[in-house]
Amino acid sequence: MISFLRGTVASVGLHSAVLDVNGFGMQVQATPQTLASLRTGEQANVFTAMIVREDSMTLFGFESAEQREVFETLLAISGVGPRLALAVLAVHTPEAVRIAATAGDDKAFSKVPGIGPKGARRIVLELAGKLVPLDGPGAPKQTWQGQVLTAMMGLGWSEKDAGAAIDAATKESPEIAATGDVGQILKLTLRRLGQDGGRSSTRARVG
Template identity: 45%
Template sequence: MISSVRGEVLSVGLDHAVVEVGGVGLSVQATPATLATLRRGEQAHLHTVLVVREDALTLFGFADAEARDLFGLLQTVSGIGPRLALAALAVLEPDKLRTALVEGNITVLTQVPGIGRKGAERLTLELRDKVAADAAPGPEPDTHQAQGPARADVVADVVQALVGLGFTAKQAEQAVEKVAGHAPDDTSGVLRAALATLGRKS
């Protein structure tokens, strides 16, 4: 198991980054929040999980061990694979996700695209006793850093990324339109702001 990687960031995309380790560029799938902490040309240290499938080897990276462990814990529930687990951590911060599991908050859990009411109930039933009892929601992301309207190419990229996470095109477009005038005028900023908006919807 590859539990962590450290090296120079060669590139940062909407859903992954390439980190050079020992002369090899490793593609690491990650949430927008994690990717936003990376800068091309700088050193990065990511906690990782290697998911092995018959047709692919996929490396998932996280800013801290807590998120990585929660990613693995989610997948112990039937019907929750790595993509859905990553989507859950993209929409809900680890503390908020843990709190929802402990409290059995179905409304919060069903904000994650791909998780319906039955899936949310199964998550709380199986994981309630496994997550920290003292989980508390973290601060709401700041989505009001006014830096001008988002460019058309940024909007298109963010909508595509949200659809890739499982949201419908309509949901993605509405979320981006709502934050476009307030979020930082860059792809990661708009993506994080749009996810924050989608995550707060009931």
């Protein structure tokens, strides 16, 4: 298994590049973004994934290990081959893929050439729980935040309203947030929801 290449960029094409690695010309297929980061004659480090078929061995190159991880996760989905997985990364960043998978946003995958509505829904279903956002919106909460959010949702609040209330309450009382005391933070959040009145206290329907 070849996990990365380090060498001089010999050439860059529309869909692939060739790296001179100690005198060996190694061709890698890559997204337009990855290819755009390579400069002929300059040194480059490229993370790789090798796909072995009966009649071929193909290297796919990536700017980061995160891109490769998302690529390999997509390959585990029925009907998604390396070309389609690469197309997803040509349209979306790895983090955007993670967020779409977590949010069940099949429309995001429908934007990728070659993926129709049914295929997009299948991808979302099969990615559930396999790709989690690492940062920004949709990223996992800190341990105590997750516990408070789960408790709020158990009381019937929607995830959106509960999350917004937790953020607002802890910003107003950072000293309580710093303790990580789930009980105190839960009380604070419930109080915040009560103060906001009807706008933020609409509970999610259950059933």
